Amino acid sequence: MLTQELIHWLRLVLTPEIGSRRGKTLLERFKNPKAVLEASLDEIAEVENVGREVAKKIVAGRKRIDLDRQIKLIEKNNVTLIPLNNELYPVSLKSIFDPPLVLFVKGEILPQDYFSIAIVGTRLASFYGRTMSEKLSRQLTEKGFTIVSGGARGIDTFSHQAALRAKGRTLAVLGCGLDIVYPPENKKLFEEIAQKGVMISEFPLSTKPDKGNFPMRNRIISGLSLGVVVIEAPQKSGALITVTHANEQGREVFSVPGKADSFVSKGTNQLLREGAKLVENADDIIEELEPILKSKIKELKANQIEPPPEKQLFIQPQLSIPEAELYDLLSSGPLDFDDILVKSRLPVSAAASVLTSLELKKLVKQSPGKIFAMELIKED
Numbered sequence: 001m002l003t004q005e006l007i008h009w010l011r012l013v014l015t016p017e018i019g020s021r022r023g024k025t026l027l028e029r030f031k032n033p034k035a036v037l038e039a040s041l042d043e044i045a046e047v048e049n050v051g052r053e054v055a056k057k058i059v060a061g062r063k064r065i066d067l068d069r070q071i072k073l074i075e076k077n078n079v080t081l082i083p084l085n086n087e088l089y090p091v092s093l094k095s096i097f098d099p100p101l102v103l104f105v106k107g108e109i110l111p112q113d114y115f116s117i118a119i120v121g122t123r124l125a126s127f128y129g130r131t132m133s134e135k136l137s138r139q140l141t142e143k144g145f146t147i148v149s150g151g152a153r154g155i156d157t158f159s160h161q162a163a164l165r166a167k168g169r170t171l172a173v174l175g176c177g178l179d180i181v182y183p184p185e186n187k188k189l190f191e192e193i194a195q196k197g198v199m200i201s202e203f204p205l206s207t208k209p210d211k212g213n214f215p216m217r218n219r220i221i222s223g224l225s226l227g228v229v230v231i232e233a234p235q236k237s238g239a240l241i242t243v244t245h246a247n248e249q250g251r252e253v254f255s256v257p258g259k260a261d262s263f264v265s266k267g268t269n270q271l272l273r274e275g276a277k278l279v280e281n282a283d284d285i286i287e288e289l290e291p292i293l294k295s296k297i298k299e300l301k302a303n304q305i306e307p308p309p310e311k312q313l314f315i316q317p318q319l320s321i322p323e324a325e326l327y328d329l330l331s332s333g334p335l336d337f338d339d340i341l342v343k344s345r346l347p348v349s350a351a352a353s354v355l356t357s358l359e360l361k362k363l364v365k366q367s368p369g370k371i372f373a374m375e376l377i378k379e380d
Helices: 004-014 020-030 033-038 041-045 051-064 067-076 127-142 155-165 184-196 213-223 238-249 263-273 282-302 321-332 337-344 348-360
Strands: 080-083 102-107 116-121 146-149 170-173 198-201 227-231 252-255 364-367 371-374
Touching: 004 033, 004 067, 004 080, 004 102, 020 033, 041 051, 102 184, 116 127, 116 155, 116 213, 116 238, 127 146, 127 155, 127 227, 127 282, 127 321, 127 371, 146 155, 155 170, 155 184, 170 184, 170 213, 184 198, 213 238, 227 238, 227 263, 227 282, 238 252, 238 263, 252 263, 252 282, 321 337, 321 348, 321 364, 321 371, 337 348, 348 364
Parallel strands: 116 146, 116 227, 146 170, 170 198, 227 252
Antiparallel strands: 080 102, 102 198, 364 371
């Protein structure tokens, strides 16, 4: 059951013309949602950057809210509301210029989720894009990070799946209500994320995945994260909108280099030219973030909050150098054994031994004809 205070917050976000920025301004003036909802037209009109015409729409819109229907949907779908003033509201997200007034949540946000990295990219992922997203997500998860993405097809989906497969946490930020499954093929994935991680939206239940919602959603993805990793993005893409938000929010931006002639690598390669940190593995990300990580760990300990183990955040990859080199070699696509020998310059016995080790770790799969490829996560 929603408390009366949460119902006031819900009414506030359902009121037309009150978005995150205007809502924040109104709360600064009236101090709490109940006071905003009870303010007169003249009082609202006096608030900076509101004006009389908008105030009229706000006052009139209060009467058109279907509050009962929204409450029923929230209870039916086991959704939790976390308003801006709640201690469970993520500190990193609260610090951005325009944080959502209320988060609609399925799952539980934990203190360790401060150590989050966003992985975003195109819906039209290549084999290389898929393998790199799965590799980075797995490596970061093994080091104690939470993976944030947008639940979309392609890079987002592969990153979420890899985090879950590595028995880690992942947050999916949707551009629609949490009762709407978009894309529909991710139904089972979203159910698993709700159980083992968190599903998040700033949109009330039954909000459709309209095109204009996704740029708004992207600021939450970056806002929740210490940094944003882009894997395959055309020059005009939602992933690059996330980068714009990240830059505005003071977040670190990382880019995985792509093929020079690939359409989906134009955006990522442009980011590298503009100064984004080049990423080949998780250590490249951790190296850049290490000062922030150590500072936060010190802060958490001072407040008697248990952070992820430092040995987990700063350990080296759990692969030997030959294993890592062969694993990276296969990120561009399947290779037969002879090609692996030529490109790795390893002796036959050494290459066979390393490949066997990677197969036992379920990182590489061998097909008939001695064709080797990265072991991809099976989709439902």
